[in-house]
């Protein structure tokens with residue numbers, strides 16, 4: 001197909017708005033400092049009425065604090081759960097209002113996705129929400145200004161045991177243990193994106209936590225992992 005000059009211009013502008021933003025990604029983090037054997041477990045896509053509470057129970061049983069990147073409109077339907085996550089000592093981050101890919105959002109919608117999610121999460125927990133994980137890991141050029149206005153930092157990950165393809169629990173554990181490194185950020189899902197992902201995760205988590213501890217790792221929230229002062 002041959003694009004006309006207008007369509008080609010629009011395609012180039014869209015590529016700069018999306019792909020171009022990925023190339024620059026100012027202020028985005030994929031890992032913490034490598035100065036200490038610390039790892040952050042992060043859970044995306046909740047809160048889920050069933051799986052988030054089971055994940056919380058498991059983390060409590062193992063004495064692990066983690067970070068939950070919540071979807072705003074799901075959080076609004078489960079405010080008690082949001083408070084419960086926060087009072088259990090976990091960090092709450094934002095995963096946008098509707099989990100819409102930022103590749104499909106213009107600047108206005110981007111501001112709305114980030115602002116609405118921040119509002120419901122910070123009002124519910126009484127805490128500032130300092131971290132944002134873009135749905136699907138996709139960013140656009142408008143996101144950086146919106147995050148600055150809302151006092152948030154974009155957080156990707158350095159290890160993802162299950163992406164869009166289902167991965168058996170044992171392989172998820174192996175992947176995390178093989179790739180573990182000081183300052184790692186592990187991307188997990190406590191609500192269904194991929195079918196039965198949360199169920200597989202709950203099977204994998206105890207071995208993942210135990211294995212990381214045997215390798216000498218401590219668990220930290222994203223805030224702790226990125227707070228350089230806590231490394232002195």
Ligand SMILES: [Zn+2]
Pocket residue numbers: 044045095099135136193
């Ligand atoms: Zn997600």
